[in-house]
Amino acid sequence: MKPLAGIRVLDLTRVLAGPFCTALMADLGAEIIKVEPPQGDDYRHIGPFVDGHSALFALTNRGKSSVVLDLKTAEAQALARQIAATCDVVVENFRPGVAAKLGLGADALRHENPALIYCSISGFGQDGPFSDLPAYDIVVQAMSGLMEANGEEGGAPLKVGEALGDLMAGLYAAWGIAAALVGRAQTGQGASLDVAMFDALFSLLPTSHAIHFYAKSAVERVGNRHPLSTPFGAYATLDGHAIIAVLGDRQFAALCGVIGVPEAASDPRYATDATRTQNEPALKALIEAWSRQHTTAQAVEALRGAHIPTAPILTLAQAANSPHAAARGLVSDLPHHGLGTAPIIGQPVRFNGEKPVASTGAPALGGGSRDVMAALGLTETQISGLIAAGIVRAT
Known part of the structure; x- marks a missing residue:
């Protein structure tokens, strides 16, 4: 099932947030025309590289056609x-205001095409005091409240290892575009969407929001445990750590039975989730007195036997090579112009039992220029002239 089949997208984005958005749409069948500058998307030049091809570019630009236009020229702007x-x-995902200066802003394009859905992705949005600030992911993590809440108890703030600001902005953009397409089907009218990395990350902090807006408390770093529920975190074992996630009195009583202290379930210090969290150090010591006597595998097996949510902490290699990842089809190998095939991690949603992904890997720089120009009605002579002038590049 390809629910976006027949939808045509002009992709004027680079690096991560925008390309991630349009890659998700390509998985669902949308035709993506990616416009790149003569030097290509910045991600083409960021490693790691395999035979000269960027892994990051390959992962986030599957299923697209690449058209090279020098948008510094009026001719290229007109073609776009x-x-x-x-x-x-x-x-x-230009800086706010840049698309309009190129004649490619929402007002100009939707004036000619009222049904157009125009999505702008930026660090801090199209307006507001921060809108002109340059924004890489770490900047937005720092300013959204995410970094302040993340880190070891008593330690310094930590960024999340992945570029969540970019990725979540891209995901929200794809979600917003899909919603706007549904709206257009009902009204015939397009929409202008403003997606900010800052807004996206800020919206994804419900635990911090609960602490700040409702409990009226400061958000504090608590490391690998939950700030509101206990026991809910990583506990030391003979050879590493086991995750134990208990929510509710029934599960806590079951845990107490597994670790050999059933009487702890009736201890007033551990009577409720709130009191367990207040007495977290003592409860952690009680649990680790048991878990440190077992390997992670033994601890997980015992806890799963009592239906307690638990897990080992896997490396990415272990997760990717697990039989579950294989059964779920999390990794796909797509045809690639330079590598033969390239692994990609497609969108994860199954439609009627099937997981749609793009049919091709990332494109060669300018690989689709001639076809797209021809589809606009340009002759081969005109296309060759644009290429000779450096306005268009084709491979």
């Missing part, structure tokens, strides 16, 4: 507007 007139969706 022609492409936009044939599209259902435009996605851009």
Whole structure:
């Protein structure tokens, strides 16, 4: 099932947030025309590399056609507007105001194509006091409240290892575009979407929101445990750590039985989730008196036997090579112009039991330029002239 089949997208994005958004749409069948500058998307030049090809670019640009336009020229800007007139969706992640200066802003393109869905992705949004600030993921993690809540208890703030600001902005953008397409089907009108990395990350902190807005308390770093529920975290074993996630009195009583202290379930210090959290150090010591006598595998097996949510902490290699990941089809190998095949991690949702992914890997720089120009009605002579002038590049 390809629910976005027939949807045409002009992708004016680079690096991560925008390309991640349009890659998700490519998985679901949308036609993605990716416009790149003559030097290509910045991610083409960021490692790790395999035979000269960027892994990051390959992972986030599957299923797209690459058109190279030098948007510093009026001729290229006019060509981009022609492409936009044939599209259902435009996605851009220029700095706020830059697209409009290029004649590619929402107002200009939607004036010519009122049904167009125009999605702008930026660090801090199209307006507001921070809108002009340069924003990489770590900047947004720092300013959203995420870093302040993340880290070891008593330690310094820590960024999350992945670029969650970019990824979540891309995910929200794809979600917003899909919703706008449904709205357009009902009204015939397009929409202008403003997606900010800052807004996206800020919206994803419900535990911190509960502590700040409802409990009226400061958000504090607590490491690998939950700030509101206990026991809910990583506990030391003979050879590493086991995750134990208990929510509710029934599960806590079961845990007490597994670790050999059933009487702890009736201890007033551990009577409720709140009191267990207040007495977390003592409870942790009680649990680790048991868990440190067992390997992680032994501890997990015992806890699972009592239906207590638990897990070992896996490496990415272990997760990727697990039989469950294989059964769920989490990794796909797609045809790639330079590598033969390339592994990608497609969108994860199954539609009627099937997981749609793009049919091709990331494109060669300018690999689709001639076909897209021809589809606009340009002759081979005109296309060759644009290439000779450096306005268009094709491979």
